[in-house]
Amino acid sequence: MVxxxxxxxxxxxxIDSAVDLINEIGYPASGLADIIERAELTxxxxxxxxxxxxxxxxxxxxxxxxxxxxxxxxxxGPSSPAMENIVLGLFVIADAIKADAVAQASCRLLRxxxxxxxxxxxxxxxxxxxxxxxxxxxxEQRDLRPxxxxxxxxxxxxxxxxxxxxxxxxxxxxxxxxRRFALNLEILMPAxxxxxxxxxxxxxxxxxxxxISPSNP
Amino acid sequence: xxxxVDRRADATRLQILQAAAHQFxxxxxxxxxxxxxLASADVTxxxxxxxxxxxHALATAVIEHRAEHGWVEFGQLSTRGRAGLETMIDLxxxxxxxxxxxxxxxxxxxxxxxxxxxxxxxxxLLDVWVIGFAAMARRAIAEGDVVDRIDPEHAARLLVSMYLxxxxxxxxxxxxxxxxxxxxxxxxVLPGFANPERLAYFAGFIRRRSALAVKNAIxxxxxxx
Numbered sequence: 557m558v559x560x561x562x563x564x565x566x567x568x569x570x571i572d573s574a575v576d577l578i579n580e581i582g583y584p585a586s587g588l589a590d591i592i593e594r595a596e597l598t599x600x601x602x603x604x605x606x607x608x609x610x611x612x613x614x615x616x617x618x619x620x621x622x623x624x625x626x627x628x629x630x631x632x633g634p635s636s637p638a639m640e641n642i643v644l645g646l647f648v649i650a651d652a653i654k655a656d657a658v659a660q661a662s663c664r665l666l667r668x669x670x671x672x673x674x675x676x677x678x679x680x681x682x683x684x685x686x687x688x689x690x691x692x693x694x695x696e697q698r699d700l701r702p703x704x705x706x707x708x709x710x711x712x713x714x715x716x717x718x719x720x721x722x723x724x725x726x727x728x729x730x731x732x733x734x735r736r737f738a739l740n741l742e743i744l745m746p747a748x749x750x751x752x753x754x755x756x757x758x759x760x761x762x763x764x765x766x767x768i769s770p771s772n773p
Numbered sequence: 774x775x776x777x778v779d780r781r782a783d784a785t786r787l788q789i790l791q792a793a794a795h796q797f798x799x800x801x802x803x804x805x806x807x808x809x810x811l812a813s814a815d816v817t818x819x820x821x822x823x824x825x826x827x828x829h830a831l832a833t834a835v836i837e838h839r840a841e842h843g844w845v846e847f848g849q850l851s852t853r854g855r856a857g858l859e860t861m862i863d864l865x866x867x868x869x870x871x872x873x874x875x876x877x878x879x880x881x882x883x884x885x886x887x888x889x890x891x892x893x894x895x896x897x898l899l900d901v902w903v904i905g906f907a908a909m910a911r912r913a914i915a916e917g918d919v920v921d922r923i924d925p926e927h928a929a930r931l932l933v934s935m936y937l938x939x940x941x942x943x944x945x946x947x948x949x950x951x952x953x954x955x956x957x958x959x960x961x962v963l964p965g966f967a968n969p970e971r972l973a974y975f976a977g978f979i980r981r982r983s984a985l986a987v988k989n990a991i992x993x994x995x996x997x998x
Binding site for chain 1: 852853854855856863866867870973974977978981982984985986989
């Protein structure tokens with residue numbers, strides 16, 4: 557029991573050290589030796605838990621994406637309109653990335669690996685599925701235009717948000733992600749939201765961008 | 774061993790509470806018969822009296838069981854990253870939808886009215902509601918959605934009273950008109966405390982919730998079949 561707890565603590569220390577390094581100097585520059593040094597562990601201890609540097613990365617992706625997906629899911633249920641849940645969900649994701657170092661590192665890793673790491677690839681699929689489900693409901697609820705291809709809406713939303721995350725991370729260390737998401741949506745919404753709902757969602761979006769993220773009062 | 778016995782006892786208790794909720798949701802307190810509860814819960818009289826010494830004790834437990842559940846839902850709703858006034862409206866619709874379609878919610882509120890009045894339970898539980906709504910109203914004032922001359926506790930008390938009154942004057946078995954009445958009440962009181970510049974937004978917010986609530990609410994009787 558004690559032993560298991562200690563082993564869990566060691567694994568945690570490896571992940572946390574790797575997360576710090578990835579956020580500071582990026583994945584390519586972070587060698588296994590650096591991770592071991594930062595975690596103050598032996599090589600054996602690391603190899604006991606992870607067979608390679610990429611295995612550490614995979615664990616980080618999985619944990620970070622879990623945080624991000626939970627944030628998206630927590631933003632709204634069947635009692636609020638799907639389009640509200642989409643917009644709110646994106647802002648909640650922005651807050652989660654800003655507040656959580658593991659989530660932040662997992663975004664960097666997703667970019668590094670793209671389709672070459674199965675966990676990274678699976679992540680994009682899950683994100684797309686979640687978004688597609690909400691987009692379909694929003695079309696049904698007449699907030700998104702039925703004459704625009706739902707698949708195209710999903711693809712455009714996803715691509716623009718991932719792009720915003722990349723630019724925000726590169727230029728502002730991720731600090732202005734909320735604002736960049738808002739700018740994207742402002743441009744996108746007139747193309748995808750129905751005429752009757754556009755006024756409402758413009759205001760909904762303005763309210764979201766005005767609000768200070770809860771993690772950073 | 775004792776743990777296992779405890780767990781079985783808990784399961785029996787829950788079974789009785791659920792059966793009781795169905796009875797209390799569809800009939801007045803005075804017409805609910807313990808024998809009917811026994812039959813639908815499929816437990817013996819001895820088991821029922823082991824857990825609840827009287828019909829009154831059972832009814833009180835139904836109220837408290839629901840109140841705990843409601844408190845958890847309230848906690849989840851208030852951490853969703855929405856503004857204070859939005860959360861208040863969402864909560865009002867959540868309560869209405871569960872009141873329409875869930876026996877435990879309906880029974881809890883029915884009983885709160887009928888038996889809660891005389892032993893202080895009503896005052897105690899409604900105070901919790903008022904405190905919860907008032908906290909959200911305070912947030913809404915800080916966010917500029919509610920005007921700051923309003924006393925948040927008065928606003929909270931008004932909204933709680935409004936809902937309990939609606940249960941008396943409207944019909945929970947007709948979801949569409951019940952939700953319609955809830956919407957009318959909200960539209961009517963909103964200008965009394967909301968920032969006038971944001972009224973149009975909140976009118977849209979409320980209308981969207983009504984449409985979804987009508988879709989999501991499954992009336993209790995249909996639910997039972």
